[in-house]
Amino acid sequence: MKGLALNVLLAVVWALFSGEVSLRELVIGFLLGYALLNMFPDALGTRSYQRTSFALLRFAAMFIRELTVANVQVALLALHPRPDLKPMIFKVNLHPHTDTTLTLLAATVTLMPGSVVLGFSPDRREMYVHAIGLDNTRAARESIHRVERALSAFLPTPSLKEAT
Amino acid sequence: MNDFNALRDIPILIGAFFVLTSAIGIVRFPDLYSRLHASSKLVTLGSAGIFLGAALSFQDSAAFTRLLAVLIFQFLTTPLTAYLIAQAAYLRGLPPHLPGGIDEWGALGRAEEIAQADREAVRAMQTEGQG
Numbered sequence: 001m002k003g004l005a006l007n008v009l010l011a012v013v014w015a016l017f018s019g020e021v022s023l024r025e026l027v028i029g030f031l032l033g034y035a036l037l038n039m040f041p042d043a044l045g046t047r048s049y050q051r052t053s054f055a056l057l058r059f060a061a062m063f064i065r066e067l068t069v070a071n072v073q074v075a076l077l078a079l080h081p082r083p084d085l086k087p088m089i090f091k092v093n094l095h096p097h098t099d100t101t102l103t104l105l106a107a108t109v110t111l112m113p114g115s116v117v118l119g120f121s122p123d124r125r126e127m128y129v130h131a132i133g134l135d136n137t138r139a140a141r142e143s144i145h146r147v148e149r150a151l152s153a154f155l156p157t158p159s160l161k162e163a164t
Numbered sequence: 165m166n167d168f169n170a171l172r173d174i175p176i177l178i179g180a181f182f183v184l185t186s187a188i189g190i191v192r193f194p195d196l197y198s199r200l201h202a203s204s205k206l207v208t209l210g211s212a213g214i215f216l217g218a219a220l221s222f223q224d225s226a227a228f229t230r231l232l233a234v235l236i237f238q239f240l241t242t243p244l245t246a247y248l249i250a251q252a253a254y255l256r257g258l259p260p261h262l263p264g265g266i267d268e269w270g271a272l273g274r275a276e277e278i279a280q281a282d283r284e285a286v287r288a289m290q291t292e293g294q295g
Contacts, residue, residue: 022225023225023226023229024225067205067208067209068209070205071182071205071206071208071209071210074185074189074201074202074205074206075181075182075185075189075206077189078185078186078188078189078192078193078202078206079185079188083192083193085193085194085198085261086263086264087194087195087197087198087260087261087262087263087264088262088264088266088267089260089262089266089267089268089269090266090268091268091269103244106243106244106247107239107240107243107244107247108243110204110205110242110243110244110246110247111204111205111208111239111242111243114201116197116200116201116204116246116247116250117243117247117250118197118247118250118251118254118269119251119254119255119269119271119278122278122281122282122284122285123285124285128268128269130197130198130200130201130250130260132193132198132201
C-alpha cells in the first residue's frame with residue numbers, strides 16, 4: 001500500500017503546483033504519478049503496487065468483457081421465439097478466501113454469462129450457481145475459476161488460520 | 165425535435181434496448197431463478213448505458229464523478245440483491261424449473277438445517293481464530 005500512498009501524494013503535489021486543486025488536476029497528477037512509479041518500481045519500492053494494480057486492471061478488462069457477453073446472451077434468450085433455457089444448479093469448488101473476496105466473486109459471477117449465485121456451503125469451499133443457456137458446466141466452471149484467480153491476484157489472501 | 169446527438173443518444177439507446185429486453189425476459193422466462201438472470205444482468209448494463217449517455221450530455225466533470233459513484237453502487241447492489249432473493253427462495257423451498265433435473269446443491273427448502281450448519285461453521289472459525 002506504500003505505492004498507493006506515494007501515488008496519491010504525487011497527485012496532490014501535481015495539483016498544488018498546477019495552481020488549482022480540482023478533480024481534473026488530481027486525476028492528471030495521479031496518472032502521471034502512476035506512470036512514474038511504473039518506470040522505477042525497484043528504486044521506489046513499489047514493485048508490489050505495480051503487480052497489484054496490473055492485476056486490478058486485468059480483472060476490470062475481464063469483467064467488462066464478461067458482462068457484455070452475458071448481456072447479449074440473456075437478451076438473445078429473452079427475444080428468442082422459443083427460448084431453450086436449459087436451467088440447472090451446479091457446484092463450483094473454491095479455494096479458501098476472505099469474506100471480501102467471496103462477496104466480490106459472488107457479485108461478479110452473478111453478472112457473468114448464464115450464472116446467478118445461489119449460495120455457499122457452510123465451510124465456504126463450495127459455491128452453488130443457477131445457470132441458464134449453458135450446454136455443459138465445464139466451461140462455466142473454468143470461467144468462474146478464472147475470475148477467482150483474477151480476484152485473488154489483487155486482494156489479500158487469508159492467513160493459514162482462516163484457511164482451515 | 166430532430167437534434168440527434170450521436171455521442172449522447174447512442175449509449176442511451178443501447179441502454180434502453182437492454183432494459184427493454186430485461187422486461188421481456190422477466191415476462192417470458194419460466195421461473196423466479198431464470199427471471200433473476202434477466203433482471204440482474206440486463207438492468208446493470210442497461211442503466212450503465214443510460215447514465216453514461218446522461219453524463220456525456222452534461223459534459224461536466226461533476227457529472228462523471230456521479231456516474232462513477234452510481235456505477236459502483238449498481239455493480240455492488242444489483243448482484244447481491246439477486247443473490248439474496250435467489251437464496252431465500254431456494255432455501256424456503258420454491259421449486260426451480262429444472263427440466264434437466266440437475267441440482268448439485270440439493271438443499272431445496274432446508275433453510276433451518278443450512279442456517280444451523282452455517283452458524284456452527286462460523287463459531288468453529290471464531291474459536292480457531294482465538295486458539
